[in-house]
Amino acid sequence: MGFDPRHWSGGRSEQRVTSNVEALLAENDALRREVLRLNSELDRLQRQQRQRFRTETTSHRSWSEPSAQAPPRISSHQVQAWGQSLSQQPGWSVLRQRGLESLIDQLNRSSFPSHLTLEQRLDRLVPGLGTDLRVAVGSKASKQTTAVLAAFAMFGVRASEWLDEDPRRVVEQLRQHQEQFSSKRQGRRTRSDQRRTDRVDFGHPRDPRIAALDVLGLDANASLSEIKQAHRKLVKQHHPDLGGSAEAFRRVNEAYQRLVN
Template sequence: MGFDPRHWSGGRSEQRVTSNVEALLAENDVLRREVSRLSRELERLQRQQRQRSRQDPSSQRPWGEPSAQPPPRISRQQVQAWGQSLAQQSGWSALRQRGLELLIDQLNRSSFPARLTLEQRLDRLVPGLGTDVLAAVGAKPNKQTTAVLAAFALFGVRAIEWLDEDPRRVVEQLRQRQDRSSSSRQGRRTRSDQRRTDRVGSVHPRDSRMAALRVLGLDANASLVEIKQAHRKLVKQHHPDLGGSAEAFRRVNEAYQALVQ
C-alpha cells in the first residue's frame, strides 16, 4: 500500500510528472550505489591499516588520525640560519661563547620560578617550544647556536621575531648584557678573593712560601707536582678572558713564581 507517483493519473500533466519522478528515483539509485562503493572502499582501507598495525606496532593508531607528535616549531636549519645572521653583525666578535653560557645561566637563575632551565622556561611560555629549540641546537652548541639560545633566554618567545627581523639589535643587547654580567661577576670575585687570600708581596720574606701556598690553596707539605696542578686549575678559574678576576689571576701567577724559583 502507499502512494506511487508513477501510477498517479493527473490528466495532461501525467506524462511530465512521471518523467520527473523517474529521473529522481534513478538519481537516488545512483547515490545509493555510490554510498555503497565508498563504504566498501573505507572497509578495505581499514583492513589494510589493521594489517599494517599488526606488522608494525609503532603505527597502531586509528586510520586517518594525525600523528600525536606535531612538527617542530623550530628546525635545525632555522637555528643555523639565525646563528649565521648574528655572526655577520657588528659587535659579534665581542661576544664569547663562555660569556653567553654564563649569561644564560644567570637569566635562568633569576627567572620566576627560580632555577628553571631554559627549556623549562620556554615550555612554560609555549608548550614544546623549549624542547624544540634545544633539539634544534643539538648536544654540542657552538658560538652561533649558543647566541641563539641566549636570545631566547633574554627575549623569550619574542626572540623569534627579533632574530628574523633585527639580528643587529640582538647582538647589541647580548653584548651589553654579557658585559654587565661579566663586570658583576668580576666585582664579586675580587671582593671575595681579597677576603680569602693574602697578597704575596706584603708578607715577610721568611713567610713568603707559606703565603704563596695559601694563595694556591695548599699546605706546607705540598710537592712540586701539586703546586703545578693547583696553578693550572686556578689560572683557568681566574683567567680574565674566561670571566675571572684579573687581580686574582695576577696573585696566582706571583705565588707560583715564588714557589718554583
C-alpha cells in the first residue's frame, strides 16, 4: 500500500530516481540528528544559566544583608576628628562632660517616643546609624566623644553635616542647651508653683482640656479631626530632628495625649 518514489521511474532510469531519494532520506536523517544535538546543547546552556542566576541571586542577597563586612556609616576616625574640632571652638571650656551626658538624656526623653535611647532613635531614622555611632565612639567616653553624641542627640541625622561644616555653631548650641536644662533644674520648684497657680482662674480650677487645646492653638469646640490635624502640623514644626524645639515638641505631644485619652 502507498506510493514509494523509489519504485517509480517517471520515464527516467530507475537507478537515478532511487539514488536521489536515498540521498534526500540520508540528508533528512542527518538534519534530524543535528536538531537533536542542538536541543541537547540548548538544554545544557539553559541549565547553566539557571545555575548562574541562582548563584548571583544568593551572592547579592548576602551582600545586601547587614554584615560585619559592610562599611560603617560613621568611623572612629570621624568621631575623633569631630571631637578635636569641637575642642578648638570658643565656649568649649564652659561645657562639662556630666552636663553633656545629662543633655543627651534630656533630649532623648523629650523626643518621641521618649523611651528610646539615642542609638535606637538614630537606627529608626537611618538603619544602622546609631549602632555605627556607638561602635565608633567606643566604651570609654570622653568629653569630646560625649559632645559628638550630644550633637547627634540635638541635630539627629543632620549632625554629621553640622560637625563637618560649622563646629563653632555646634558648640554654641550645646552650650545654650546645657544652660537651658541647668536653669530648668534650678527653677523646678518655682515652675511647679507657677503650674499650681495656673490651675486657678478667678477661683475656679483651670480645665486641663482647655489648657491642652491652647497648646495646639484650638478653641474649646475643636473636633477630634481638628485636634489630630493640629497635632500632626505642630509635631513636624517642632520635631528636634528637624531643627525644632524639644521642649515645644514635648508640650505638643503631652497636650495631644491628654485630649485623646
